[in-house]
Amino acid sequence: MELQEIRSHPDQSPCECLATHSDHLLVFFLQNNQLQELPYNEVSRLAGLRTLNLHNNHITSEGLPDEAFESLQSLQYIYLANNKLSVAPQLLPSTLRIVDLAANHLTRVYPFTFGHKPGLRSVYMHNNQLNNTGLPFDAFNGSDAVSTLILSNNLLTYVPQNLPRAIVRLHLQNNRISRIPKGALSSQWRLRELYLQNNNLSNDGLDPSTFSRLKSLEYLDLSNNNLTQVPAGLPPNIAILHLGRNHLSHLPPERLSRVRGLQYLLLQSNALTASGVHPEAFARLRSLHTLHMYNNRLEHVPPGLPRRVRSLMLLHNQIAHIGLQDFAATYALVELNLSYNHLYSAHIHRLAFRKLRRLETLDISGNQLTLLPAGLPFSLQVLNLQKNQLNSLSPERLVNLTMLKELHLAHNRLRISGIYPGTWQELHGLKLLDLSYNELSYVPPDLPESLEYLYLQHNRIAVIMAEAFLTAPNIRVITLRSNRLLAANVSEAAFADLKLLEVVDTTGNPEPITISLLQAGPWVRTQMGT
Template identity: 90%
Template sequence: MLRIGRLLLLLLASLPYGFLLKNHEDDDLSLATPQPVGGTPAQKVSGCPSNCTCPAEETVDCGGLDLHVFPGNLSAGIQHLSLQNNQLRELPYNELSRLSRLRTLNLHNNHITSEGLPDEAFESLQSLQYIYLANNKLTVAPQFLPSTLRIVDLAANRLSHIYPLTFGQKPGLRSVYMHNNLVNNTGLPFDAFNGSDAVTTLIFSSNRLTYVPQNLPRAIFRLHLQNNHISRIPKGALSSQWRLRELYLQSNNLTNDGLDSSTFSRLKNLEYLDLSNNNLTQVPGGLPANIVILHLGRNHLNTLPSERLSRVRSLQYLLLQGNTLTATGVHPEAFSRLRSLHTLHLYNNRLERVPPGLPRRVRSLMLLHNQIAQIGLHDFAATYALVELNLSYNRLYSAHIHRLAFRKLKRLEILDLSGNQLTLVPAGLPSSLQVLNLQKNQLNSLSPELLVNLTVLKELHLAHNRLRISSISPGTWQELHGLKLLDLSYNELSYVPPDLPESLENLYLQHNRIVVIMAEAFLTTPNIQVITLRANRLLAANVSEAAFADLKWLEVVDTTGNPEPINISLLQARRWIPTQTGT
């Protein structure tokens, strides 16, 4: 699960502002972070307000000073003013009106209310390009904002109503941030963006919209509408947004009845579509061919017909986790035309076996948390490009895994079979494996022939099984020349297994039944760095200091939770964690 977490973090968290921006010619997102403008070291210039910093004559930074009152006597020539992270409740018109050359005004994270923001507050700021009013207490948007604006950030307020000239009639406007407010469709007028045709980024996530707004700017390429109450997309609502590349609609109330076959069909440049956590029962029709990432997780999909995904020829990531898919509901041709698909998430479904017709070029296949009870000879015969395969937390028994099931997986590096009912290590494991996870099974024996040829294996996870010293055959580790991490915790070992690999650096033996550490315990592991022995049955008299004497790379030894304190003098060890009785 940790690897899936890391993958999703890279895949879903970093992509919105990195992956899909790389080819955009005029993106102002880098300017949207509330911060003072100016790169020179802070210094005191003539006329700089008390306690503020002024890197240059045109830049004033009064952020984080606990100010309750707008600073007076500001130079009329300043261009960049930062007042974020203060206690301001209102903006005095007479002070603002003097700042006619102001380009950046940062008021992020104050207590400004709509009553404290007069309608004419910004009418004199005819050079203003960037305004940040996020994290305040506004209930209605400013009625008039200058036509010169490029970025408007009103996120995290209490806004329920937008005026036509809040965002409209601004030919240079590029980015609008309105997430975490209370706007519904009634509070967003039809002409809200008239005359602002250059808007490329529109963030309205976490509001109260019930349908996708119509008459949106045609230039949009990033549209975030997640975490609303959207149940439908009106016909034609997205028909003019042919430049759209990134569309977030997750965590809404969308059903298939709220879509039609033309909803997405004109979005020829769409690369990222997130429809996860909705109420869809089928893959939407009419998906454009250029989608690279399609997220349909946490819906109610129970079938994958042959034609629904066939048009999406550029698809690389398909996320279908958390649905009700069965193997019989997956058509053998469902993935047949997805020749670029390399990541497929099918975990947390109801698959009773490996689904047929898996994509031939898939490299990462997540099938964990299903009901798969067997792996047949041909289940992975066509997925020769697999690098990571996760079958954890299914219903697999050793007798139901064909001995040649993995024969074609010559590139497989990570195999996770944890959380099943295996009593033996599966036969025929690929020699390319680098990580093998078999924890939380019923393994009761280890033998050399089942780990043969795993010469590049780096991590072997065997925690939470039923292994005893007598069940580990001599020579079990002899082929594991590259093994660096061995996890044997939560088993039934009575002493450290002999003849461990010389390459080993991390050895986890906690929560076993180890009663003795003999002098030769780590004789074959001179490169060991971490040894955990906590919560065993060790007594000080049964622990030989000689066992650790020649381990010059040893950094951590953990013996906490044993019956009595164990104090070993380790000059080489950087960190010794002694036993604490009763822990």
């Protein structure tokens, strides 16, 4: 039989649409209309219908009587999301594979809404008003093949019991869940994704065996709850564990040691102190490559960091010093963020980064540094130092950084007199240099030949001399916004040989700056302003 697909037309009612087409209709699209009820007398004739899409209408429970789907014994896919149902349909065909009732006003589900449907695979009920009373214990009896169950954004106060054994994805985030009854997840050994974030879970609401039987679990999100400890009994195959925005103050060794497959551990926005992190807390996490501990109360780098960690986020803590051994064992680090701590230049050991031979991105912005850190790794590609107190740059601090592509120095106290000769000489690969919001009186000399983006806005630059960009012929963008430039003090010769130049921004200076760039090609765009 040839597949027939019918879509309603804006000028044609559903009844007229059905009357003009074959009884062998398999797919019927009625979404995005103004229907307040299902034309079930007409729909009931479509015995062979497999897909019915009623998404985004105004259908109420009164407009969807119990017998509406009684004759549709071939129906496999029904989409009723974004309607005005207050209770779920009591009787749905046993042939269903996908049921979407999301974004309604559901307060109740019945035993035969989803129950006794051996082929049912996916159920979507997020963004409703379901509480536990409205979801009966036998809601999924006889529907053992359900693998996706989405119940997020409802009013559940505990994890429903007697869930299908075949569940792979279970979404319960954004409810009011304060406990997981003992045994509620004991049969879901196929479960891979469990979302429980944004609930009211505390450790008192968890049994030590709550998660222990979830042998296939790979993704567990418990963020934004009321946990004071890492839950006990976590299964070994979890790859991603979200515990951010809780009330954790300690990391004992035994809670994480079983999770040997862990790759991502997110602990941000808790109450962790360095003394509360046991030296063996991460000892057995040999696959862990991403660790987020930002926005905690760490007063120094925590001990026993995972040896193979590649991305380490320690920003927004209270770290006041970096010692010789703090990163001695984290040789695989590629990204390290120490921004917005309490670091001073004198409190960063000159050999603190000596072992980080793979480090590509280092962020120490938002601290109290007056000098660039010593001993920066040769592998660095991005260095962020904005919002410090830097007042000088010397070549020995940037020595051999031939792979550096971006250097961010905005919002410091740099003056021309503090940038020593030869500062840029080792930066053969530098493409972006941000010196905005400093105290520069003119363009720094001897810029790298590789430079493409130069940001100098919000300085005190009053003159652009002819040789300003002589050593940087590949510049594409120059921003000189909000300086002290007068037209008479800007040499057009400074820009004459910049063949790749695309943007020169001179807005916000005391008077309009007009730069003639006839030799630079047709793509140059000069920003004008007052």
